[in-house]
Amino acid sequence: MGGGAPQGGGPGAASGHPGLTPSLPPPQPGPATGPPGRGAGDGAGQRAGAGPVPDPHGPPRPRHQPLLLPGLLSPPPVFQDNNVLASLPLQYSQQQYQRQDLELVVALSVTLGLFAVELAGFLSGVSMFNNTQSLLSLAAHCSASICLSFFILERWESATYWYILAFCSALPAAFEILLFVSVFGFKRKPL
Template sequence: MGRISGLVPSRFLTLLAHLVVVITLFWSRESNIQACLPLKFTPEEYEKQDNQLVAALCLTLGLFAVELAGFLSGVSMFNSTQSLLSIAAHCSASVALSFFVFERWECTTYWYIFTFCSAFPAVTETALFIAVFGLKKKPF
């Protein structure tokens, strides 16, 4: 039981670390948007890239809400498989998004990080919601 109890705070901290990096990215997205554009770009091109990145960041925040709801409601808090998946995904996302911010990676890279590090854990969290509330199964 000691190993599982260590997963709960680790999962919470990696979720928060990922959330902090995403919020930081909201504030400093201009340099990443410029990295996506050619040297000479129009305001319309900038606006389009900005809208795409803001949409991706908003989707990420929505998926955070799903994961935090499942975690804080207890549906997946003690599920070791979901915890390990979430820890790995959000830790990877925190590191990758830190590089995304500091190294000014292209905007298309964000979608890969989003898919593997935000969408996949949220889908598994949703599956746990369905199993617990819809099928009345134990979450662990």
């Protein structure tokens, strides 16, 4: 064959011009198995009387899961800048920015400390089976997740975070501390 002959089912082969013969049969309808050139109709990936040969690399696996991990582990201060800027006037100094930034960092640190108190109470068994603490903690943390979503997405002022902290973190932690005192101080059952 000449160098100018179209390969496969090109435009010359489909029109039926004399002297132009395709080297491959036209593709058959059906799912392709494998890389280009090894489709279902070219005969290169099939055995007589058998279905398509499986891909040697195995079935496709999801590869996006490792990419989700950094998003889950990214700390909240990534979004901190927007909330600090929302707390400042249009014309502000570097000192004002640093003061607002420090205030938000302190609030986030207090939140982590209160969460550690709740976690310690739960893991020690003090509040693990206490229905009141469970309901209070569940309601507080569900409302906190909603409020923090709005806090980040709507760029609320950083002072608003203190209200979220008071109602959604400090309240369950204070009840947890009362349970600690009740169980370890007065030797009462955790229930």
